[in-house]
Amino acid sequence: MGDEAGKPNAILSSSSTxxxxxxxxxxLRCIVKLGGAAITCKDELESINEENLRSVCAQLRQAMTPCxxxxxxxxxxxxxxxxLGNPPVSxxxxxxxxxxxxxxxNFIIVHGAGSFGxxxxxxxxxxxxxLNLPLxxxxxxxxxxxxxxxxxxIVRGLAREGIPSVGISPFxxxxxxxxxxxxxxxxxxIIKALKAGFVPILHGDAVLDHLQDCTILSGDVxxxxxxxxxxxxxxxxxTDVLGVYDRPPTDPNAMLLREIEVAEDGSWSxxxxxxxxxxxxxxxILHAVEITIAxxxxxxxxxxxxxxxxxxxxxGITVYITKAGTDHSLRTLKGEIHSSPDDWLGTVIRxxxxxxxx
Amino acid sequence: MGDEAGKPNAILSSSSTxxxxxxxxxxLRCIVKLGGAAITCKDELESINEENLRSVCAQLRQAMTPCxxxxxxxxxxxxxxxxLGNPPVSxxxxxxxxxxxxxxxNFIIVHGAGSFGxxxxxxxxxxxxxLNLPLxxxxxxxxxxxxxxxxxxIVRGLAREGIPSVGISPFxxxxxxxxxxxxxxxxxxIIKALKAGFVPILHGDAVLDHLQDCTILSGDVxxxxxxxxxxxxxxxxxTDVLGVYDRPPTDPNAMLLREIEVAEDGSWSxxxxxxxxxxxxxxxILHAVEITIAxxxxxxxxxxxxxxxxxxxxxGITVYITKAGTDHSLRTLKGEIHSSPDDWLGTVIRxxxxxxxx
Numbered sequence: 001m002g003d004e005a006g007k008p009n010a011i012l013s014s015s016s017t018x019x020x021x022x023x024x025x026x027x028l029r030c031i032v033k034l035g036g037a038a039i040t041c042k043d044e045l046e047s048i049n050e051e052n053l054r055s056v057c058a059q060l061r062q063a064m065t066p067c068x069x070x071x072x073x074x075x076x077x078x079x080x081x082x083x084l085g086n087p088p089v090s091x092x093x094x095x096x097x098x099x100x101x102x103x104x105x106n107f108i109i110v111h112g113a114g115s116f117g118x119x120x121x122x123x124x125x126x127x128x129x130x131l132n133l134p135l136x137x138x139x140x141x142x143x144x145x146x147x148x149x150x151x152x153x154i155v156r157g158l159a160r161e162g163i164p165s166v167g168i169s170p171f172x173x174x175x176x177x178x179x180x181x182x183x184x185x186x187x188x189x190i191i192k193a194l195k196a197g198f199v200p201i202l203h204g205d206a207v208l209d210h211l212q213d214c215t216i217l218s219g220d221v222x223x224x225x226x227x228x229x230x231x232x233x234x235x236x237x238x239t240d241v242l243g244v245y246d247r248p249p250t251d252p253n254a255m256l257l258r259e260i261e262v263a264e265d266g267s268w269s270x271x272x273x274x275x276x277x278x279x280x281x282x283x284x285i286l287h288a289v290e291i292t293i294a295x296x297x298x299x300x301x302x303x304x305x306x307x308x309x310x311x312x313x314x315x316g317i318t319v320y321i322t323k324a325g326t327d328h329s330l331r332t333l334k335g336e337i338h339s340s341p342d343d344w345l346g347t348v349i350r351x352x353x354x355x356x357x358x
Numbered sequence: 359m360g361d362e363a364g365k366p367n368a369i370l371s372s373s374s375t376x377x378x379x380x381x382x383x384x385x386l387r388c389i390v391k392l393g394g395a396a397i398t399c400k401d402e403l404e405s406i407n408e409e410n411l412r413s414v415c416a417q418l419r420q421a422m423t424p425c426x427x428x429x430x431x432x433x434x435x436x437x438x439x440x441x442l443g444n445p446p447v448s449x450x451x452x453x454x455x456x457x458x459x460x461x462x463x464n465f466i467i468v469h470g471a472g473s474f475g476x477x478x479x480x481x482x483x484x485x486x487x488x489l490n491l492p493l494x495x496x497x498x499x500x501x502x503x504x505x506x507x508x509x510x511x512i513v514r515g516l517a518r519e520g521i522p523s524v525g526i527s528p529f530x531x532x533x534x535x536x537x538x539x540x541x542x543x544x545x546x547x548i549i550k551a552l553k554a555g556f557v558p559i560l561h562g563d564a565v566l567d568h569l570q571d572c573t574i575l576s577g578d579v580x581x582x583x584x585x586x587x588x589x590x591x592x593x594x595x596x597t598d599v600l601g602v603y604d605r606p607p608t609d610p611n612a613m614l615l616r617e618i619e620v621a622e623d624g625s626w627s628x629x630x631x632x633x634x635x636x637x638x639x640x641x642x643i644l645h646a647v648e649i650t651i652a653x654x655x656x657x658x659x660x661x662x663x664x665x666x667x668x669x670x671x672x673x674g675i676t677v678y679i680t681k682a683g684t685d686h687s688l689r690t691l692k693g694e695i696h697s698s699p700d701d702w703l704g705t706v707i708r709x710x711x712x713x714x715x716x
Contacts, residue, residue, distance in 0.1 A: 045440045046439055046440035046441075047440070076492075076496065078495075078496040078499040078500050078503075079499075079500060079503050080477075080478050080481075080500040080503075080504070081404055081500075081503060081504060081507070082403045082404035082405070083404075091496075092481050092482070092493075092496075095482070095492050095493035095496050095497075096493055098492040098493070099492070100490075100492065101492050101495065119438075120438050123438075123450050124450070124453070131554055131555060132458075134434075134453050134456040134457070134458065134459050135450075135453035135454055135456070137436075137459065137522050137555060137556075138434065138436040138449075138450075138453050138522065139453075140522070140524075140556075141436040141437075141513075141517050141522050141523060141524065141556070142436050142437060142438040142439075142517070144513075144524055144525070145436075145437050145438075145439060145510070145513060145514055145517060146438070146439060148506075148510055148513075148525060149439070149510055152503070152506055152507055152510060155499075155502075155503060155506075156503055159499050159500070159503060164495050164496065164498070164499050165499060166498075166499065166502055166529065166530075167502070167506060167527070167530065168529075168530045169525070169527065169530050171524065171526075171547075172524075172525065172526045172527050172530040172531050172547065173530050173531050173532060173547070174531060174544070174546060174547040174550070176550075186532070188532060189529075189530065189531070189532040192532070192534075192566055193566075196489055196566055196571070196572070197489060197495060198495075198498075198499070208550055208551075208554055213554065214554070
């Protein structure tokens with residue numbers, strides 16, 4: 001993705017409608033990445049971690065509730081489906097008496113696939129392209145069924161918390177790639193949805209590719225693209241671990257990296273903790289950060305996540321990586337973490353420019 | 359919708375990308391409308407008529423199987439979800455040995471909502487607009503959850519039959535209206551999906567409206583728009599009754615109208631059967647066609663359906679309305695019905711121009 005990363009203007013100019021709409025848009029507060037591992041059971045095919053999803057949705061609702069609401073009103077659910085009870089949920093009538101939603105919901109949420117989609121994509125090789133092969137074509141269909149079914153469940157989970165969520169599938173709105181790099185990504189509908197007061201919920205998706213027919217567009221790449229275009233105040237990655245470690249988090253000696261600085265040239269350095277072995281050239285430090293890639297992950301795993309986060313930070317947007325459903329994630333989503341205080345666990349990735357101007 | 363109907367060029371010019379892509383597209387074979395009443399249990403909230411859906415999907419597969427395939431190959435399913443069995447469906451490996459899909463699947467499918475979506479939309483008044491009202495905003499979210507969940511089930515049903523289906527949600531791809539008339543409807547992603555060998559599956563949806571904030575865009579209006587843009591060989595409406603009747607089909611004296619001609623000025627006449635009371639001015643005949651609109655139908659019911667069908671016929675595209683899952687619908691989907699033979703039950707709506715040139 002590298003050669004495109006430094007050209008936000010090129011991307012902006014590819015969607016002139018977005019440009020115009022953008023001018024009338026109030027600054028985007030936050031883009032949240034819901035990591036696949038945080039909301040699904042990684043080792044069980046197409047299984048949602050209901051408890052985590054509920055907790056993430058509740059925290060998002062809390063983060064969107066303005067501080068002045070000292071005693072928050074009852075959440076009125078927006079999923080009026082049959083399976084939620086018959087006769088349908090009573091909240092419909094309660095909405096009639098409500099004058100305003102009173103939410104600061106200027107958010108975009110992008111989720112990964114976790115145990116949805118990856119299996120279908122990797123078995124068929126959708127990420128490698130070749131739609132003339134029936135296996136790849138079928139895999140494309142199967143992958144989209146799987147990721148859109150997860151998207152629907154996440155939209156439902158958020159709607160139940162009273163967040164006005166609308167699912168927007170990157171394939172459906174015409175996002176495409178050229179040799180796996182984003183080639184066209186019209187964000188005008190996302191912007192219109194935001195302006196209308198909705199929270200767009202995107203996801204990693206199977207998309208068309210100009211050179212290899214098709215590929216998988218990961219949620220991390222989508223986030224970076226949207227961050228370049230919409231310049232949110234901050235970006236939060238919610239994962240199943242506390243943050244970025246210097247080696248696999250399962251290793252008992254793994255150390256949480258609390259603050260990473262990204263220089264203008266894209267190189268990184270770990271500023272907190274002060275690792276004795278991390279003195280020297282930046283590339284050494286980068287390589288000291290060990291990464292694990294799950295066997296089924298067709299989108300690059302943690303390596304992609306970190307490098308995408310670094311590219312966002314380079315734009316001057318601070319990225320927080322933290323564990324979903326914890327007090328740390330709640331504070332992060334609320335926008336309360338500005339440096340990395342000692343009682344907060346997670347990884348802050350910020351531009352060196354911002355750090356030095358503190 | 360009337361004032362826009364006669365201006366296909368205006369609609370075409372609104373999507374220049376589609377124009378370019380259109381030139382390289384082989385003629386579209388068929389647009390199918392899967393009526394909500396045909397695939398859901400009308401009187402039971404969010405309940406799919408599984409038997410009908412299975413039968414419709416199987417007939418679509420048969421219609422897409424080229425005639426030369428006298429002994430059709432085993433259908434290899436493209437929905438590889440967990441709920442379909444663990445270990446996952448064996449068809450994945452069978453696809454490896456397949457050289458080509460061998461389907462003439464140059465189709466677009468648009469479905470209605472039936473017992474999905476209508477309830478949510480009518481209770482909240484989404485079709486009447488006003489997103490500043492929490493009830494309408496919540497209804498928009500609830501309606502989209504409901505119709506996209508039906509879309510997912512239909513995509514699954516078709517994929518299980520081996521049809522490479524991709525869900526494309528009109529809201530997500532930016533379709534919008536202006537006082538309920540289509541204002542922008544970029545079909546470029548639909549065209550790209552067709553070119554890549556997929557069958558796009560669209561649906562009636564809650565969309566943004568320039569004047570009243572939001573409304574419901576019905577599947578029938580989507581069909582007419584796509585027909586104007588893509589000029590398919592024929593259009594098929596699959597419903598839960600045999601076709602259009604001169605009075606509610608529950609009336610024992612109801613008579614099936616077998617052939618309707620549409621004149622250049624948009625007026626209709628029933629040419630088969632030869633109804634004695636239908637002599638005279640066309641408007642009399644039109645008004646003789648009694649219609650029923652379900653209480654929850656926010657998109658105009660049969661009246662919209664017939665007038666949209668007439669507008670398609672006026673373009674020179676023959677429209678067939680027939681009962682889903684019957685031998686009549688199978689022959690229609692295959693493109694075998696050219697006039698309305700005596701052993702075929704359904705309603706043909708065609709342009710007078712075409713009838714007179716027979």
